[in-house]
Amino acid sequence: MLAMARPRRYYRDLIAQMYDMGVRSVPVVVLVAALSGAVTSQQSGYQFTGAVPIWVIGSVVVASVLTELGPLVTALVLVGRIGARIGAELGTMVVTEQVDALRAVGRDPVEQLVVPRVLAGTLMLPLLVILADFVGIGAGWLGALLTLPITSAEFVYGARTYFHDFALWFGVIKGAVFGATITFIGCYVGLKATGGAEGVGRTTTTVVVSGTVAVMFWDAVLARLLKAFG
Amino acid sequence: MIDLVGVSKAFGDNVVLNDVSLHVPEGGTTALFGPSGTGKSVLIKHIIGLIEPDEGDVVVDGVSIPNANRRQLSQVRQRVGYVFQGAALFDSLTVSENIRLGMDVDGCRHAEEECENRVAECLRLVNLDPMVADLYPIELSGGMQKRVAIARAFAGHQRYLLYDEPTTGLDPLNAYIIAKLIEHLQDEIGVTSIVVTHDLENAFRVADRVALLYETKVRFEGTVDDFRNSEDPVVRQFVDPSEETVSVA
Numbered sequence: 001m002l003a004m005a006r007p008r009r010y011y012r013d014l015i016a017q018m019y020d021m022g023v024r025s026v027p028v029v030v031l032v033a034a035l036s037g038a039v040t041s042q043q044s045g046y047q048f049t050g051a052v053p054i055w056v057i058g059s060v061v062v063a064s065v066l067t068e069l070g071p072l073v074t075a076l077v078l079v080g081r082i083g084a085r086i087g088a089e090l091g092t093m094v095v096t097e098q099v100d101a102l103r104a105v106g107r108d109p110v111e112q113l114v115v116p117r118v119l120a121g122t123l124m125l126p127l128l129v130i131l132a133d134f135v136g137i138g139a140g141w142l143g144a145l146l147t148l149p150i151t152s153a154e155f156v157y158g159a160r161t162y163f164h165d166f167a168l169w170f171g172v173i174k175g176a177v178f179g180a181t182i183t184f185i186g187c188y189v190g191l192k193a194t195g196g197a198e199g200v201g202r203t204t205t206t207v208v209v210s211g212t213v214a215v216m217f218w219d220a221v222l223a224r225l226l227k228a229f230g
Numbered sequence: 231m232i233d234l235v236g237v238s239k240a241f242g243d244n245v246v247l248n249d250v251s252l253h254v255p256e257g258g259t260t261a262l263f264g265p266s267g268t269g270k271s272v273l274i275k276h277i278i279g280l281i282e283p284d285e286g287d288v289v290v291d292g293v294s295i296p297n298a299n300r301r302q303l304s305q306v307r308q309r310v311g312y313v314f315q316g317a318a319l320f321d322s323l324t325v326s327e328n329i330r331l332g333m334d335v336d337g338c339r340h341a342e343e344e345c346e347n348r349v350a351e352c353l354r355l356v357n358l359d360p361m362v363a364d365l366y367p368i369e370l371s372g373g374m375q376k377r378v379a380i381a382r383a384f385a386g387h388q389r390y391l392l393y394d395e396p397t398t399g400l401d402p403l404n405a406y407i408i409a410k411l412i413e414h415l416q417d418e419i420g421v422t423s424i425v426v427t428h429d430l431e432n433a434f435r436v437a438d439r440v441a442l443l444y445e446t447k448v449r450f451e452g453t454v455d456d457f458r459n460s461e462d463p464v465v466r467q468f469v470d471p472s473e474e475t476v477s478v479a
Contacts, residue, residue, distance in 0.1 A: 093320075096316060096318060097314045097315075097316060097318040098318050098319075098320055098321075100275075100280050100314065100318065101312070101314055101318035101319075101320070102320075102331075103278070103279075103280055103307070104278055104280065104307060104310075104311075104312040104314075105307065105308075105331050105332050105382070105386075106304040106305075106307040106308045107331070108300075
């Protein structure tokens with residue numbers, strides 16, 4: 001907390017990290033979200049046709065994307081793109097004594113390296129989740145229209161039947177928690193790196209594995225939140 | 231003034247320093263010799279609190295480093311420049327930004343022009359063209375990186391400079407240039423320096439005092455002349471490595 005108290009010292013890094021984590025992640029997030037939405041509508045259509053009213057596909061796509069696929073798929077993709085990058089970057093800085101050099105010039109590595117990354121992840125992941133929600137629902141809608149016997153009116157009816165505000169907020173809350181978790185693990189494991197190139201490689205693997213497990217863990221814990229307030 | 235008093239440090243079962251005491255007087259340059267792996271780098275990292283001693287005390291300008299709070303430690307670190315063995319430049323920053331990091335904790339508190347002038351002055355003192363200011367460390371040779379690391383270490387008008395094997399890994403010409411640079415900085419800005427090195431020839435050029443770390447303890451501490459004339463067989467091995475002085479199993 002003390003390390004966050006002097007934003008003048010890290011705001012430039014914060015902006016750079018927000019750009020890297022946010023803007024540069026857009027293409028991969030859009031691609032994965034679109035595929036997730038399209039696959040969800042296809043799977044629902046395959047299983048529901050003839051069994052339940054076709055408009056239910058709209059409900060399923062919106063519910064799945066907002067509460068689960070949007071935040072979770074975005075986070076899992078970013079464990080690799082952001083978490084692994086942070087782990088490798090900080091791990092390399094440790095083994096090449098750059099972190100010691102920071103301390104040597106009187107700087108706090110937590111303030112300089114950890115705070116901007118964790119803050120950037122916490123702020124940018126929710127925005128990426130919102131983007132993934134829009135793209136996922138759009139792709140699910142389009143996929144349904146192109147391949148299933150459903151009209152736009154039916155899809156929208158199904159979507160509206162399910163939709164409630166908290167589902168949107170829930171995805172955003174999940175995004176913030178996942179963002180903080182991924183970046184914190186990347187920083188923590190990276191700063192604990194030892195050895196040379198092998199150590200950095202080990203760091204990257206640890207970040208991806210533990211980041212994935214942590215995201216899944218939070219997903220399960222936060223599901224209780226949806227049940228309580230949703 | 232820097233004083234290490236009864237410093238002991240072990241990593242697991244590996245005892246690196248055992249009751250080491252060393253006095254570094256104000257002004258001048260102390261060369262710290264010793265075989266590879268005897269803990270010379272570990273010793274000087276204690277001075278800025280990068281490593282904490284298991285026992286003993288390290289005092290810099292009256293501040294006990296192991297007992298210093300964050301603020302005191304930060305203040306001491308701003309008075310002590312450290313040149314890392316591998317230069318340890320921040321590869322995501324330009325040469326100019328690297329040097330600015332050494333100026334003060336908030337980077338450049340002064341006007342932009344003043345900062346640029348200080349960067350240019352630091353580059354001049356280490357014999358580098360001002361044009362390199364906008365380059366990244368990866369674009370520099372090993373010798374140039376070492377010089378930038380030295381510039382970063384004294385950019386904030388530090389009173390002490392600690393050099394961790396500044397000539398290791400450099401060709402003889404670049405090693406000579408770095409040694410001349412250390413000597414030149416000593417004359418021009420008058421800092422107190424500790425140079426960890428294996429390079430006796432260049433060390434004798436820049437140092438006025440010598441300490442020899444051997445088998446976890448300080449074996450010798452004194453002037454360069456005393457070191458050269460010492461009758462201690464261990465010291466003789468370093469001063470004049472030959473078949474008579476070195477016993478090879």
